[in-house]
Amino acid sequence: MTITAVSPLMLVTQTLPLLEKCKTITELRQLHAHIVKSNLVNHTSTITKLISLCSHHGGLDHALSVFHRIPDPNPFIFFSLIKQMTESSSPTEAVLFYARMLSSLENLNGVEFLLPALLKACSKSCALEEGRQVHGQILKTQMLFDPYVANALIRLYSELGCIGLAHRVFDKMAQRDQVSWNSLITGYLRVGEVELARAIFNEIPERDLVSCNAMIDGYGKSGKCELAEEVFRTMHHKDVVTWTSMVSGYVFNHRPKEALGLFREMLSQGIRPDAPALVSVLSAIADLGFVEEGKWVHAFICTNKIRLNSGFIGSALMDMYAKCGHIGNAYHVFENIAHYRNIGDWNCMISGLAMHGLGHEALDIFLDMKMKEIEPDEITFLGLLTACNHGGLVDEGRYCFELMQEKYGLVPKIQHYGCIIDLLGRAGHLEEAVDVIQNIPIEADAIVWKAILSACTIHGNVAIGESAALKAIDLAPDDSSCYILLSNLYAKVGRWDDVGNVRLMMKQRGVRKIPGSSSVLMNGKVHEFLVGKEMNVKYSVEVCTKIEEVVSRLKLEGYKPDLSQVLLDIEEESKEDSLILHSEKMALAFGLINTSKGSPIHIVKNLRICCDCHSFIKLVSGVYNCRIVVRDQNRFHQFENGSCSCKDFW
DNA sequence: GTAGGGTTAG
Incomplete structure (x- = not known):
């Protein structure tokens, strides 16, 4: 980039288009150096442009350092910086910066355009306190009359589970639009209040597509497929979201055949599946367990040039192949997305190998992650522990369990404990397993006691097994598998009277076996x-x-x-x-x-x-x-x- | 600048 020596006005007219042409933060830094040298640092529009471009190209730090040298920043600069902060990982900073803007700007015209993004950042980072502060400040102005601002507040409280607060904002609105109603419905559905959501749904003056879709999804996720179907059937106009909501409702309730049937019907009606629709049908196929239709979906994805990195397509495909027994195909997809894998993709591969008993291969994937400096999360370790468990790799399992805590600072959840206890118990290290369970800092659930019990059943240890069974039954009295494991334990050592007693206990309590x-x-x-x-x-x-x-x-x-x-x-x-x-x-x-x-x-x-x-x-x-x-x-x-x-x- | 569907989990 060359700039010839010219007059200040010429410089400005030359610099602005050059700024526009910058594609990287490095180029912007070079141009910034030039701006400093040419004494353009006090030229507002040039600096505004520079800051907005820096923050847009991921150079938030650089943008801020430019900002700090401006004596009297204008609203555009604040807006552009806050906008970028809300999209970065530090919305709290955005809120602080917003407060700073309020105290330094006299004219706040147009600030309402900024608020939805700011509130969205608060809900994304679960920053309820910050959100409430922004709300408090909003109350002092006239901005609640802006529907976008009020709706963003409903959304904030809905997403953070504070449905009462959301409803209060809704009640105070003079003019509600479709978005207000739908945000409130979603809020109720999110906290599991399906009937209250329905009551609001019934009150909507003009029902739109979105609210019906939300109800279908809400009914599906609360196990009420029939009610979801009822809404689905009565809709005159359905879009791809409507179909996907119903399909995933079936998937959620382990009715994969119906999910697949509905997906086919969607295709026959000429609705083109998008990434979420394909992901949900792939998860139906994964649940069903037979690869044939999955291969068809894979081919559809390829012929329609749908990218494997759009949404969760890659991981959904891997998961489908793994759960249908085609771990080689899962690996093939994994290789194909080598350049844009996200953590879910890595986890899918590890879990897939785990369910095939390929413990060493799962550990190899983890080594590869380490080499590429990908940060594992708790699901990664759950997959690794499962892999060690299914592969009988006791030492490796112990190592993973320690590593997750010591190197990665992850706090094991009850599932991790369940896994390591299962691994130790199964391999015959019963005392160590009991030792782990006795030192769990969180409350043990039925699953971990069941792991001990099942180990005792394998190794015929009645004393420990009985007490584990009693704890498991106490925590999950309706779970038939606790009783069945105990009965198997008695059967193993020939205590048929006790087998009968367990059976009687089940009968008296009305506990039913899940039919195989x-x-x-x-x-x-x-x-x-x-x-x-x-x-x-x-x-x-x-x-x-x-x-x-x-x-x-x-x-x-x-x-x-x-x-x-x-x-x-x-x-x-x-x-x-x-x-x-x-x-x-x-x-x-x-x-x-x-x-x-x-x-x-x-x-x-x-x-x-x-x-x-x-x-x-x-x-x-x-x-x-x-x-x-x-x-x-x-x-x-x-x-x-x-x-x-x-x-x-x- | 606001609302609806999707992956990995003993």
């Missing part, structure tokens, strides 16, 4: 089997005959049904019958009938796979020479040649 359910994809259709019965009567006889045939063949190979974990206090023979009707066995039999030799059978189960089914499927994979992939509640099992990828560690 397994799905298998055949000819493009998902077939679901429930424990004790098949969903589709048509296949009933065929499936039962096949299981019996498999059982007798396996018995020749030495299969002995493991009756120890059958909860029912019944005759041995009926126990065997009830084992046979486990959903994953039925799904497997159905798969064996309908799969041509050589192709793998893929099963998705809602609960943790039981010991008997695990050894049963191992044998099947050997005797029938086929590959069987099972995703259970926690992780993947790849059965092949008589053994499982989890190395019996699950």
